[in-house]
Amino acid sequence: MAAPSGRVGVPAWIFVPAAAGAAFVLLPLAAIVLRTPWSRFLDLLVSPASVEALLLSLRTSGTSTLLCVLFGVPMALVLARTTFRGQGVLRSLVLLPLVLPPVVGGIALLYTFGRRGLLGETFEVLGIQVAFSTTAVVLAQTFVALPFLVVSLEGALRTAGQRYEVVAATLGARPTTVFRRVTLPLVLPGLVSGAVLAFARSLGEFGATITFAGSLQGVTRTLPLEIYLRRETDAQAAVALSLVLVVVAILVIGFARQGRSSL
Amino acid sequence: MRRTLSITTAALVLAAAVAGCGSGGSGDTGATDGAAAAAEETTLTVYAAASLTATFEQIGEEFEQAHAGVQVEFSFAGSSDLVAQIQEGAPADVFASADEANMEKLTADGLEGAEPVAFASNTLEIAVPPGNPAGVADLDDLAGDLNLVVCAPEVPCGAATRKVTESAGVELAPVSEEQSVTDVLAKVTTGEADAGLVYVTDVIGAGDEVEGIEFPEAAAAVNVYPIAPVADSANADLAQEFVDLVLAEGGQTVLRDAGFAPAP
Numbered sequence: 001m002a003a004p005s006g007r008v009g010v011p012a013w014i015f016v017p018a019a020a021g022a023a024f025v026l027l028p029l030a031a032i033v034l035r036t037p038w039s040r041f042l043d044l045l046v047s048p049a050s051v052e053a054l055l056l057s058l059r060t061s062g063t064s065t066l067l068c069v070l071f072g073v074p075m076a077l078v079l080a081r082t083t084f085r086g087q088g089v090l091r092s093l094v095l096l097p098l099v100l101p102p103v104v105g106g107i108a109l110l111y112t113f114g115r116r117g118l119l120g121e122t123f124e125v126l127g128i129q130v131a132f133s134t135t136a137v138v139l140a141q142t143f144v145a146l147p148f149l150v151v152s153l154e155g156a157l158r159t160a161g162q163r164y165e166v167v168a169a170t171l172g173a174r175p176t177t178v179f180r181r182v183t184l185p186l187v188l189p190g191l192v193s194g195a196v197l198a199f200a201r202s203l204g205e206f207g208a209t210i211t212f213a214g215s216l217q218g219v220t221r222t223l224p225l226e227i228y229l230r231r232e233t234d235a236q237a238a239v240a241l242s243l244v245l246v247v248v249a250i251l252v253i254g255f256a257r258q259g260r261s262s263l
Numbered sequence: 264m265r266r267t268l269s270i271t272t273a274a275l276v277l278a279a280a281v282a283g284c285g286s287g288g289s290g291d292t293g294a295t296d297g298a299a300a301a302a303e304e305t306t307l308t309v310y311a312a313a314s315l316t317a318t319f320e321q322i323g324e325e326f327e328q329a330h331a332g333v334q335v336e337f338s339f340a341g342s343s344d345l346v347a348q349i350q351e352g353a354p355a356d357v358f359a360s361a362d363e364a365n366m367e368k369l370t371a372d373g374l375e376g377a378e379p380v381a382f383a384s385n386t387l388e389i390a391v392p393p394g395n396p397a398g399v400a401d402l403d404d405l406a407g408d409l410n411l412v413v414c415a416p417e418v419p420c421g422a423a424t425r426k427v428t429e430s431a432g433v434e435l436a437p438v439s440e441e442q443s444v445t446d447v448l449a450k451v452t453t454g455e456a457d458a459g460l461v462y463v464t465d466v467i468g469a470g471d472e473v474e475g476i477e478f479p480e481a482a483a484a485v486n487v488y489p490i491a492p493v494a495d496s497a498n499a500d501l502a503q504e505f506v507d508l509v510l511a512e513g514g515q516t517v518l519r520d521a522g523f524a525p526a527p
Contacts, residue, residue, distance in 0.1 A: 116454045131455045132410065132438040214439025214450065215415065221440075229442060232343045232417040 053226035061202035064141035072149035080157035106211025136213035141202035156190020196256035312361035376492035381526035397457035
């Protein structure tokens with residue numbers, strides 16, 4: 001009589017499109033595994049170009065994740081806990097990189113930090129060159145990844161509500177103490193998954209980087225750029241490196257899930 | 264009854280969506296929507312190197328004027344991308360490559376409908392932003408302290424760059440090795456780079472946005488463009504006629520105007 005509680009509200013036919021959708025996502029992953037040249041796999045992985053690209057990717061993605069946390073946490077807090085005129089418009093604009101094609105982001109960054117850009121000339125006078133440097137890669141990654149952290153943290157803040165913060169404040173805690181001792185611990189799972197999302201997005205960044213930062217081994221050529229370039233001469237190597245990125249992505253997602261359930 | 268209806272509907276929606284996606288980009292001749300059913304339309308699909316965009320669009324218009332009811336559709340991209348797509352079964356009727364190496368990939372798989380023929384050639388030139396801020400005069404100047412951008416050795420323009428610098432004995436230290444010649448050009452037109460190595464045709468195509476500096480060492484790497492009909496094309500005769508037009512005076516004039524040199 002009683003349907004298993006797990007299936008209430010799930011009509012049987014829904015499994016057909018759900019399975020089709022899952023197959024649509026999983027089949028390409030299987031195709032990469034099937035096409036991977038296993039006999040050359042290790043050689044391809046330890047080639048200097050691959051290693052440098054992977055290390056550069058991890059280093060820049062780590063840095064941009066840090067920047068995302070540094071700026072994204074205050075942004076999320078302001079968006080979730082305050083109201084001011086034009087807040088809705090500001091939120092939409094700040095989250096724009098979520099839906100913007102990355103190459104557009106790259107062009108926008110170029111006209112901001114490039115030599116002839118809005119801020120570029122100031123940097124030029126100070127002797128700082130952003131374009132073609134690793135800094136440019138980090139900027140591109142931060143630009144596209146920041147909204148991911150802001151969105152997930154703002155959601156967590158709204159879900160958590162303000163009850164405990166109000167209690168702490170009535171007990172005499174100052175705003176900074178409330179933020180540090182109550183708010184942050186409360187939304188830590190949201191912050192972790194937001195940071196992991198931002199890291200993953202940084203790792204996959206391609207369009208903004210190639211438009212804004214250029215491509216030079218060890219300096220600006222991250223793993224996605226290396227994969228794209230390698231396809232020109234050695235498609236098998238590109239597949240092998242793609243698999244590396246798939247594995248890293250799976251590890252990142254696994255880490256995010258674990259982080260969420262243990263906290 | 265109701266349940267089966269829902270499943271059928273879902274399946275139909277999915278099938279329609281997939282079919283819609285399929286006929287969008289491929290330019291498949293099999294797609295017959297209501298509007299096209301009235302007139303007998305044939306689509307000739309030409310895969311051509313990105314550097315041929317302007318010239319081939321012009322040649323395509325000439326071809327359409329000479330062949331009533333024929334529509335020429337182009338897919339412009341890097342030659343190696345295009346070969347990879349054809350090898351995976353993309354519905355191309357004609358393939359025009361920016362170098363011989365990528366055409367050889369096609370012939371190695373036996374995918375050519377006829378022997379490839381060289382139809383144009385291109386050489387490298389130095390491109391600098393208007394006003395030439397770094398004062399570049401020749402190839403040796405590129406080895407100095409400036410923001411130089413070149414193509415990566417993996418792509419045809421980068422292979423040509425390497426050939427030229429090796430034969431001239433010049434050691435370059437670029438700040439970026441780009442994926443394509445258009446990426447190099449963009450870095451120069453935006454002023455990010457002080458100089459870039461691109462093709463003569465790119466400098467002409469960019470108009471006032473860059474200045475071109477010819478250098479004699481460029482003769483060491485002449486890039487030859489071959490064209491061939493693709494095997495098993497549904498429009499083999501039309502494909503051959505398109506190749507013939509590119510080789511004929513009409514096509515050659517268009518190419519010459521854009522800065523391409525004749526095939527060697």
